[in-house]
Amino acid sequence: MSAAPTANTGLIETDQHGMKAHSDGGDAYVPVQSRAERFTSTSVDDFEKVTGFELEWKLTPISRIAALTEGELDGSAPATALPEGVAGVAASWVDRSDARIGTAGAPEERASANAWSSFEKALAIDVSGEELHEYRVIRSELGQTPRAAHTVITAAPFSQGLVILSNSGDAQLSENVEIVVGDQAQLTVVTVQEWTDESNHLASHFARVGRDARLRHIVISLGGGVVRVNPSIHLVETGADGSAFGAYFADAGQHLEQRVYIDHVAAQTKSRVKYKGALQGATARSVWVGDVLIGPHATGTDSYEENRNLVLSEGPRADSIPNLEIETGDIQGAGHASSTGRFDDEQLFYLQSRGIPEDEARRLVVRGFLAEIVAQIGSEQVESELSAAIEAELTRAQGI
Amino acid sequence: MSNLEIRDLHVSVETEQGTKQILKGVDLSIGEGETHAIMGPNGSGKSTLAYAIAGHPKYTVESGSVKLDGEEVLTMTVDERARAGLFLAMQYPVEIPGVSVSNFLRTAKTAIDGAAPPIRGWIKDLDSSMSQLRMDKSFRERNVNEGFSGGEKKRNEILQLELLKPKFAVLDETDSGLDVDALKIVSEGVNRAKANTGLGILLITHYNRILKYIQPDFVHVFVAGKVVEQGGPELAVRLENEGYDRFLSNVNVGS
Ligand SMILES: Nc1ncnc2c1ncn2[C@@H]1O[C@H](COP(=O)(O)OP(=O)(O)OP(=O)(O)O)[C@@H](O)[C@H]1O
Ligand SMILES: [Mg+2]
Numbered sequence: 143m144s145a146a147p148t149a150n151t152g153l154i155e156t157d158q159h160g161m162k163a164h165s166d167g168g169d170a171y172v173p174v175q176s177r178a179e180r181f182t183s184t185s186v187d188d189f190e191k192v193t194g195f196e197l198e199w200k201l202t203p204i205s206r207i208a209a210l211t212e213g214e215l216d217g218s219a220p221a222t223a224l225p226e227g228v229a230g231v232a233a234s235w236v237d238r239s240d241a242r243i244g245t246a247g248a249p250e251e252r253a254s255a256n257a258w259s260s261f262e263k264a265l266a267i268d269v270s271g272e273e274l275h276e277y278r279v280i281r282s283e284l285g286q287t288p289r290a291a292h293t294v295i296t297a298a299p300f301s302q303g304l305v306i307l308s309n310s311g312d313a314q315l316s317e318n319v320e321i322v323v324g325d326q327a328q329l330t331v332v333t334v335q336e337w338t339d340e341s342n343h344l345a346s347h348f349a350r351v352g353r354d355a356r357l358r359h360i361v362i363s364l365g366g367g368v369v370r371v372n373p374s375i376h377l378v379e380t381g382a383d384g385s386a387f388g389a390y391f392a393d394a395g396q397h398l399e400q401r402v403y404i405d406h407v408a409a410q411t412k413s414r415v416k417y418k419g420a421l422q423g424a425t426a427r428s429v430w431v432g433d434v435l436i437g438p439h440a441t442g443t444d445s446y447e448e449n450r451n452l453v454l455s456e457g458p459r460a461d462s463i464p465n466l467e468i469e470t471g472d473i474q475g476a477g478h479a480s481s482t483g484r485f486d487d488e489q490l491f492y493l494q495s496r497g498i499p500e501d502e503a504r505r506l507v508v509r510g511f512l513a514e515i516v517a518q519i520g521s522e523q524v525e526s527e528l529s530a531a532i533e534a535e536l537t538r539a540q541g542i
Numbered sequence: 543m544s545n546l547e548i549r550d551l552h553v554s555v556e557t558e559q560g561t562k563q564i565l566k567g568v569d570l571s572i573g574e575g576e577t578h579a580i581m582g583p584n585g586s587g588k589s590t591l592a593y594a595i596a597g598h599p600k601y602t603v604e605s606g607s608v609k610l611d612g613e614e615v616l617t618m619t620v621d622e623r624a625r626a627g628l629f630l631a632m633q634y635p636v637e638i639p640g641v642s643v644s645n646f647l648r649t650a651k652t653a654i655d656g657a658a659p660p661i662r663g664w665i666k667d668l669d670s671s672m673s674q675l676r677m678d679k680s681f682r683e684r685n686v687n688e689g690f691s692g693g694e695k696k697r698n699e700i701l702q703l704e705l706l707k708p709k710f711a712v713l714d715e716t717d718s719g720l721d722v723d724a725l726k727i728v729s730e731g732v733n734r735a736k737a738n739t740g741l742g743i744l745l746i747t748h749y750n751r752i753l754k755y756i757q758p759d760f761v762h763v764f765v766a767g768k769v770v771e772q773g774g775p776e777l778a779v780r781l782e783n784e785g786y787d788r789f790l791s792n793v794n795v796g797s
Contacts, residue, residue: 511639
């Protein structure tokens with residue numbers, strides 16, 4: 143837990159403690175407070191009631207998720223289907239006192255703290271095998287009771303693993319996922335949201351990446367009412383490498399949000415962030431915030447973050463906010479790119495000039511746009527399921 | 543016998559300075575199996591003619607007509623024109639991220655034929671066209687034109703020409719950026735399509751070089767938005783030697 147004076151996430155600090163708010167894009171905004179100084183606590187009582195004016199919440203429709211930020215959460219172990227007999231991966235439900243809990247991070251806001259205060263058992267997934275195996279956790283029967291969940295994924299030094307959290311059905315869920323990647327381990331964590339429209343899901347993922355270790359973190363959000371998945375990746379040891387990928391498809395009524403935080407703590411660390419979203423329908427909404435902090439000891443770092451939004455109809459709103467803080471002069475590279483736009487006419491023309499009707503050409507372009515992210519997952523089964531799900535989104539979307 | 547008739551075609555484009563007239567009355571008739579070369583200085587409107595025939599939304603047809611076997615093409619959408627039998631091999635083919643060549647080709651073939659091609663025959667045709675164009679099989683899984691070299695993009699255009707089997711094709715500087723070997727390979731592809739399907743060709747080029755491999759029946763000199771002279775293959779040789787000076791006395795390029 144960091145040493146902040148009070149429960150102040152609701153406060154907007156104006157002094158920046160000599161921080162350099164760096165941005166080179168015209169629309170990149172200046173952080174009012176360094177990301178490193180955010181208050182953290184695992185106790186919900188340390189956070190004030192969410193008002194919607196907080197930096198963390200001002201782009202989120204908070205009235206739709208009040209049950210998760212303010213209400214009481216069912217902390218019993220959520221219905222979870224775990225695979226059996228996956229070599230090199232073990233999972234068990236553990237108590238709050240388990241030593242693995244709290245090793246990767248702590249809540250920065252009230253919904254996350256509410257979940258942390260409420261969970262009774264945590265799902266501990268331990269990856270120890272040195273050969274890559276896929277471990278897929280399925281949650282499809284969580285129901286409409288507001289609930290909390292906690293997961294700790296630990297990759298032992300030198301291990302390799304692919305852990306997939308597949309979410310579907312109904313849910314009112316606030317959860318924390320801790321990810322600890324041991325020295326030289328290579329871990330991919332994927333979280334897929336295909337909830338029903340009536341569901342809301344707030345997730346904070348905290349990752350610590352060890353020496354010469356590599357984490358690939360992938361968020362795919364297709365279904366759900368309000369879905370907010372915020373990965374924070376701390377590159378804490380020399381040579382740590384973190385990639386954060388995301389793909390989302392927001393239809394009418396959906397709010398899909400992702401706040402990515404890459405924290406370059408150690409020297410020679412590398413990060414890549416790439417999120418791509420498609421929006422369709424007048425009330426479709428997406429938020430992407432990409433905070434990258436290159437700390438004073440993170441010399442020789444290399445970082446790049448990118449968000450691309452493809453707006454398929456009149457009316458959707460996509461917020462895209464890259465945000466780079468650099469506290470050392472000695473970096474290899476740091477950049478960001480962000481764009482939100484309509485279809486590329488030249489691409490459509492090319493496809494149509496080959497006889498492909500306009501609506502089909504549009505579908506091909508969107509599918510291709512998101513496929514780049516889906517292809518990062520590394521599981522044929524999951525990739526083909528997601529391609530089909532995206533196809534279904536496209537078919538449902540009128541007029542494209 | 544198929545034919546493509548372009549009559550008194552006037553085309554403009556919107557620019558920041560206002561509407562700019564580019565094509566100023568183009569007349570051309572192309573019969574089945576004929577090859578017409580179009581040569582002209584930079585900015586004379588050759589690509590504009592190609593795009594206008596294909597229906598690119600950036601170009602506005604002011605007047606005139608383009609008829610394919612008597613049917614007006616200018617009122618058709620871009621994809622309808624392709625399904626009617628027109629094809630444009632672009633000067634600068636477009637990259638389509640995330641869409642594989644094989645998926646793209648199959649989707650296009652299905653759209654053009656109105657039904658998915660029988661899988662076995664399709665794979666065979668695809669393999670044989672690719673190998674004749676010296677395109678490695680790995681291209682099938684690559685994204686359309688993404689990261690392709692200039693020459694690879696041109697081969698990919700001719701691959702589509704061979705597989706989609708149009709009645710008429712406009713080849714816009716298909717020869718530019720090709721080395722001698724690639725030029726031969728690509729030309730053979732065009733000649734195969736011509737032999738197999740009686741393809742009529744409108745071949746836009748700056749150089750006589752490609753015309754040694756793809757024999758033109760007619761050569762048209764294109765200056766300031768229209769055809770100013772026609773002749774046989776000998777005209778191409780003369781143009782290459784003498785340039786366009788004698789046609790340019792009264793016009794500024796691009797005006
Ligand atoms: N979108 C546009 N905006 C402004 N001017 C345009 C546009 N498209 C074409 N033009 C102009 O129209 C004229 C004809 O262009 P076009 O590309 O058809 O020439 P071209 O004969 O194909 O030339 P090249 O031999 O260089 O390929 C040029 O002066 C060009 O600058
Ligand atoms: Mg041109």
